Structure formats: structure tokens, C-alpha cells
Amino acid sequence: MFVVPEHMIAGLLTAEDAFAAVEAVFAAMATLDAYNFPVVREALGEGRQYGFKSGLDRAGGALGVKAGGYFPGNAARGVINHQSTVFLFDPESGILQAAVGGNLLTALRTAAASAVSIDRLARKDARVLGMVGAGHQAVFQLRAAAKVRQFERVIAWNYHPEMLPQLATVAEELGLPFEAVPLERMVEADVIITITSAPEFSLASAHVSVGTHLACMGTDTIGKQEVDPQILARAAVFTDEVAQSLTLGEAQHAAAAGLISAGDITPLGAVITGAAQGRTSDAQITLFDGTGVGLQDIAVAAKTVELARARGLALEVAL
CATH class of the missing domain: 3.40.50.720 (NAD(P)-binding Rossmann-like Domain)
Known part of the structure; x- marks a missing residue:
């Protein structure tokens, strides 16, 4: 599997990349070539939220899940409140393909959806x-x-x-x-x-x-x-x-x-x-x-992995 750490994202995925990925997956959703799975979300108390967003994009050949949430106490820890990781799987075999830092991706895909x-x-x-x-x-x-x-x-x-x-x-x-x-x-x-x-x-x-x-x-x-x-x-x-x-x-x-x-x-x-x-x-x-929706996260994560691999930056590990 490949790992793309959070610190690499800013140098890989541009706003234009995110826009194109989100626009494409929205179109795939409309033609039923992609669909989201039910969202799982739990309140952990003190304003903390944790959950999972996932889906299958047949058109893009991507299956995945974003795990993470909102932790309002993080400002005092010197980190952002939204914390997440995206995991991508082979749609045919279910084999884990990649783990991608999801914090900046969340901001980029949300902004891309708004821009679209x-x-x-x-x-x-x-x-x-x-x-x-x-x-x-x-x-x-x-x-x-x-x-x-x-x-x-x-x-x-x-x-x-x-x-x-x-x-x-x-x-x-x-x-x-x-x-x-x-x-x-x-x-x-x-x-x-x-x-x-x-x-x-x-x-x-x-x-x-x-x-x-x-x-x-x-x-x-x-x-x-x-x-x-x-x-x-x-x-x-x-x-x-x-x-x-x-x-x-x-x-x-x-x-x-x-x-x-x-x-x-x-x-x-x-x-x-x-x-x-x-x-x-x-x-x-x-x-x-x-x-x-989870498909937005999957789309931008898949693009990020593609870019990281093309530049020889993705870390390959055996799980």
C-alpha cells in the first residue's frame, strides 16, 4: 500500500486538481456511477464528533472511507479542530491501496465543491x-x-x-x-x-x-x-x-x-x-x-495518490 502523509498534500494537490476531481465525482453521482454509503457519526461529548464517510466511485475506479471528525479542544493543542484520514481500497479485491492525510484534503474538497x-x-x-x-x-x-x-x-x-x-x-x-x-x-x-x-x-x-x-x-x-x-x-x-x-x-x-x-x-x-x-x-x-459527502474525499485522495506516485513521493509499505 501507499502512504501520502499530511505534510505532502500542500505540494501535491492544487485547487484546480480538487475542482476537477469533485466536479467529476458529482457528475458520476448523477449518472449513478458513484454512490455514498450511509454516514456513521457519533458524539463523543464536549463538542467532539467522530465518524466515517465512505462510498464507491465506479467511474473513477475508487472505493474508500474517510475516518475522522471535529475536536474543538485541538486549538489548545496547537493543531486544527478537524482531523481525518482517507483510506482507499481496490474495488475488485478489497485490498487496501493507500492511506492519505485528510485534513488539508477536507478543506480543499469543501472549497472545491463550493467553487463548482x-x-x-x-x-x-x-x-x-x-x-x-x-x-x-x-x-x-x-x-x-x-x-x-x-x-x-x-x-x-x-x-x-x-x-x-x-x-x-x-x-x-x-x-x-x-x-x-x-x-x-x-x-x-x-x-x-x-x-x-x-x-x-x-x-x-x-x-x-x-x-x-x-x-x-x-x-x-x-x-x-x-x-x-x-x-x-x-x-x-x-x-x-x-x-x-x-x-x-x-x-x-x-x-x-x-x-x-x-x-x-x-x-x-x-x-x-x-x-x-x-x-x-x-x-x-x-x-x-x-x-x-464521502465521495468527495475519495476523489481528491485518489488524485493525490496518483500525483504522489507519478512524482515518486508516495511511501510504499507492506501491511
């Missing part, structure tokens, strides 16, 4: 990017979004304003003016990315203008919530996987309130393959409920 949604659903003339959240993954979101639209400025809000300067630094690197704003100013945004771990929504319906695209990337667990359910009632809703959106994603709250149902949610993969429409007008609000 912006690329496919946001207005072509989108110029103002709104960011709700400024944690570890937010900088990856900002960089990935800037690759698919010609934004002219960035506005941002966070529960903890002292974290916003790290976003401002990235915006400056990208040549984009940056401004910290109250949530009411999000009406100025053409695209809004939410990337928080909140138990109740911060972004209200009144904060969202017509024609906006929202990429809601933080809600991946029962009980989490980033946006007002009324926003989903106003929007054309898209997701990575409909069943997970309704149970773990942002749609769980709108569905519980009777505002939307499964038939109101479109897989983003179907837009990619042309089986479903995306945005239908410049006035339409579109929303991507990015719940984070």
Missing part, C-alpha cells in the same frame, strides 16, 4: 463576494471562489471579529478590497459563502438580495444551522446529495418547517451532466447545500 456550485449557478456578472465565517476553511473557500468569478471586492462577517484579519490577508493577496461588515450589509453580495459550525442561523432572509448565489458549506450534522430556512423557501436549492441534505444539511431545518421537500432539491451533479437546469434567471436566488 459558484461556477455552475452564480450569475456570470457576480462581482461582490460575501463571506460568513472566518475559521480554518474560510481562506480556502475565498481562494477557490476567486478562481471561478472575477470578484471586485470581498465583504465578510464572523461571530468572532478578531478572526477576520486572516481573510483580509488572503483577499489582499488576491488583489481584492476587503471590508468587515454587519450581516445586514450582505445584501450587497452577489455570492455568499457560509462556512461556520453554528447551532443556529446567523444569515437571515432579509440579508439576501434577489439574484444571489449562496454556497452553504458548514452544516453537515444534525442540529447545525447557518441560514434562515426562509432563504431556502425563496431559492432554487441544489446539493451534493439530496438524502444527506435533508437529514444532515441546511435543508433539514427548512424541511422540518414544511417549507421544502426532497422534490424541491436538485443534485448539482445533474446540472453538471445537463440532466437538470441550473440558474434560470438573473433574479433567481440559488443555494447550494454542501453537506460534504
Whole structure:
């Protein structure tokens, strides 16, 4: 088997690689050439979450599982809160093929999914990017979004304003003016990315203008919530996987309130393959409920192993 340690990932997988891998696996999901297995997740107490996301991608020839979770005490330990590892297996024999550090991969694949949604659903003339959240993954979101639209400025809000300067630094690197704003100013945004771990929504319906695209990337667990359910009632809703959106994603709250149902949610993969429409007008609000599926992790991990092997960097070990 091959091992690709966490410290190698940054030098191997680019944002463009992650985008292509995620877009391809979304398309494979839409044609039923790939599917996710049921998510296993357990609360360990004190905010800690641990679980498994897995799936089979026949089109990509990949079978795998991501094991890991969220450990909020890690900041005091000097490491990030999200900790995970991806394991890849031969789909034919079940033999373990690779173990890949999953922390940076998680940030890259999450940002890639958001960027795919912006690329496919946001207005072509989108110029103002709104960011709700400024944690570890937010900088990856900002960089990935800037690759698919010609934004002219960035506005941002966070529960903890002292974290916003790290976003401002990235915006400056990208040549984009940056401004910290109250949530009411999000009406100025053409695209809004939410990337928080909140138990109740911060972004209200009144904060969202017509024609906006929202990429809601933080809600991946029962009980989490980033946006007002009324926003989903106003929007054309898209997701990575409909069943997970309704149970773990942002749609769980709108569905519980009777505002939307499964038939109101479109897989983003179907837009990619042309089986479903995306945005239908410049006035339409579109929303991507990015719940984070195991196939995303498998796709970017498989690409990383491919790159590592091609460069002679993957560590081969006997198990």
C-alpha cells in the first residue's frame, strides 16, 4: 500500500486538481456511477464528533472511507479542530491501496465543491463576494471562489471579529478590497459563502438580495444551522446529495418547517451532466447545500495518490 502523509498534500494537490476531481465525482453521482454509503457519526461529548464517510466511485475506479471528525479542544493543542484520514481500497479485491492525510484534503474538497456550485449557478456578472465565517476553511473557500468569478471586492462577517484579519490577508493577496461588515450589509453580495459550525442561523432572509448565489458549506450534522430556512423557501436549492441534505444539511431545518421537500432539491451533479437546469434567471436566488459527502474525499485522495506516485513521493509499505 501507499502512504501520502499530511505534510505532502500542500505540494501535491492544487485547487484546480480538487475542482476537477469533485466536479467529476458529482457528475458520476448523477449518472449513478458513484454512490455514498450511509454516514456513521457519533458524539463523543464536549463538542467532539467522530465518524466515517465512505462510498464507491465506479467511474473513477475508487472505493474508500474517510475516518475522522471535529475536536474543538485541538486549538489548545496547537493543531486544527478537524482531523481525518482517507483510506482507499481496490474495488475488485478489497485490498487496501493507500492511506492519505485528510485534513488539508477536507478543506480543499469543501472549497472545491463550493467553487463548482459558484461556477455552475452564480450569475456570470457576480462581482461582490460575501463571506460568513472566518475559521480554518474560510481562506480556502475565498481562494477557490476567486478562481471561478472575477470578484471586485470581498465583504465578510464572523461571530468572532478578531478572526477576520486572516481573510483580509488572503483577499489582499488576491488583489481584492476587503471590508468587515454587519450581516445586514450582505445584501450587497452577489455570492455568499457560509462556512461556520453554528447551532443556529446567523444569515437571515432579509440579508439576501434577489439574484444571489449562496454556497452553504458548514452544516453537515444534525442540529447545525447557518441560514434562515426562509432563504431556502425563496431559492432554487441544489446539493451534493439530496438524502444527506435533508437529514444532515441546511435543508433539514427548512424541511422540518414544511417549507421544502426532497422534490424541491436538485443534485448539482445533474446540472453538471445537463440532466437538470441550473440558474434560470438573473433574479433567481440559488443555494447550494454542501453537506460534504464521502465521495468527495475519495476523489481528491485518489488524485493525490496518483500525483504522489507519478512524482515518486508516495511511501510504499507492506501491511
